[in-house]
Amino acid sequence: MGWNSWDCFGTTVTEAEVLANARFLAAHMAHVGWDTVVVDIQWYEPTARAGGYNDGAPVLIDDDGVQRPAPGRFPSAQDRLGLAPLAAQVHALGLRFGIHLMRGIPRRTVEADLPVRGTPYRTGEIADRTSTCSWNSDNYGLDLEHPGARAWLDTQVDRVVGWGVDLLKVDDMLAPYHADAVEALAGAVARAADRHGRDVVLSLSPGTDLSLARLGHLRRHATMWRVSDDLWDRWEDVEAQLGRLARWAPHQRPGAWADADMLPLGRIGLRAERGGPRDSRLTVDERRTLLSLWCLARSPLFMGGDLPSTDPATIADLVHPGLIDVLHHSTGGAELVREGDLVVWGAEGTGPCAGTRWAGVFSTADAPVQVRVPAAAAGLAPLAPGGAALLDVVDVWTGAGVPVDPAGAVTGGEAVLTLDVPAHGVRLLRLDPPRPPGGAPA
Known part of the structure; x- marks a missing residue:
């Protein structure tokens, strides 16, 4: 349970906006379990904009080719501290901190041909240039048969977990299903979590056409996984989840959760991928349908709206004790x-x-x-x-x-x-x- 920056701020969220939502979460929602704050995609893109992605984006990388925060949006990340200062501020509120990554390795890292820490290899030789994402051009896939690729992945994951990351949301993993990347990532996360003494939730996206045939593999390698493409404030998106969750809900269990996607509720679209600033177009009844279904199916709950500017009635529904009982104290949905x-x-x-x-x-x-x-x-x-x-x-x-x-x-x-x-x-x-x-x- 928590908040994610995507539905309201898209690729452009700032440190100040993250902290404003974290403070609201801590003050008004944490008492019923809303406890995680997630910075979604392109926190490392200094020219990020609302409404989509820039081809050939000037992704910021460090000396190892690992993404580093855009300092104009995350001022506390100066002096190569990464997102550690922001994570510390979120932790000081009693909350957990998460970030988003894309599958693979930044194209800029590959082009820079940097040394892969602890190996004789270079980043120019560890990419699979044929493996790309259909909707974002930031990365290539990794050639996971190459030992340098796994070493670089360990460096990347260790770096971000060392910042104090409690949840890692990794995109372009499931559609198509990259079983080798899922396994390699899960191993890197486990090693980093052990080294840093942290429990790290691994969340995989997106779940377009995700098959139940993958259930066993997902349970072994991830904490949560999306079962749909992005969900927006349209009734047809909510209605479609009735069928998807009917397939997945009987298989829910602690530590292995099918995820129906974040909640496009409250004040969304401030600088998002789709639409302009708006209150969610879902009616009150559609909102309660969504929340009731997610809780009966025991999906993770991540609020996508900007909490400080969301209407009080929506916040009241999100913390409704009767609803929260269903999520926390039910089984067999x-x-x-x-x-x-x-x-x-x-x-x-x-x-x-x-x-x-x-x-x-x-x-x-x-x-x-x-x-x-x-x-x-x-x-x-x-x-x-x-x-x-x-x-x-x-x-x-x-x-x-x-x-x-x-x-x-x-x-x-x-x-x-x-x-x-x-x-x-x-x-x-x-x-x-x-x-x-x-x-x-x-």
């Missing part, structure tokens, strides 16, 4: 029903929420609908045997009780929920352990 515009998810409680069950009743329809859903089909326990207990269902977002029609439950029928669901909306329901009539929970 899965799609249970898909019929036309109706999609139903369920999950079970763990830890302090043991015995609790959640259901997400989603509608992809363009207008409000009323649906009748059997409680059992929604994963909510029916009346206890003999009808001795009551279904006590609450709407997580509003806190209001939800009427349940128990007709026929005692004689073998089904208790039924009748729900009004907004357009593109959700009713996120919570059922706590049954209680006897008029009594405390059983």
Whole structure:
């Protein structure tokens, strides 16, 4: 859980903007687990601009060919300190610090033909010039059959982890799937983390058309991995994640998380890749659909909007205790029903929420609908045997009780929920352990 600079600042985020968001996160969101601040792509590009990438960008590199921060945007990085001073300021707030890298080696490093530290090789001989990214021209791939390539990768990863990096997001890894690069990177991260005594989260992107056939490999080599291309503030982007997460959610487990991408919520597009400055175009109901789905599927949550200028209602949803319970204290999140515009998810409680069950009743329809859903089909326990207990269902977002029609439950029928669901909306329901009539929970 944390904040990422991409949706609001694109390639151009500054140190001051990172710290403003870090301070907001620490003051208003860390108490429910929002604890990581990530500087996304091209922190090393002094001519970065909104709306895309510069071909042949003058990427800044150090004497080893490792990227170094653009000093005009990161003034504390003077004197070859890298991002260590910024990381220290983020850590002083009680937060974790992350950065973005691209797969491979900067083209400028290859062209400079620098010595590879600790080897007889030079950077001009360790690149795979045929392996390039289709949407960013900063790097070549590494020729990982060459021992100098792995040595240079170790130098790069050790350098940035030594700055105090707790999360490393590496792009152009999964589409197409570069298994050799994933393995080499994971090894370099493990060695650097051990040398510096740090726990480092490895996040891989993007996940366009990522297949479940890669699950075992991903679990062995990464902490989290994207399952889609970039997600923006469009309903069609959110709706598409219903199907993707239905495939991936049953396989979630600690230390190995399928990631549905950052949250394009609040104030976004200030200097982003797509669109101009705006409040997220998702409606309130679409926003709550997104958040409910991500939490039921236990996706990582990274806020993409500029926190200090985001509206209070969005911030309130991000820290809603009932929602956070689903993320932190549920298991088994899965799609249970898909019929036309109706999609139903369920999950079970763990830890302090043991015995609790959640259901997400989603509608992809363009207008409000009323649906009748059997409680059992929604994963909510029916009346206890003999009808001795009551279904006590609450709407997580509003806190209001939800009427349940128990007709026929005692004689073998089904208790039924009748729900009004907004357009593109959700009713996120919570059922706590049954209680006897008029009594405390059983």
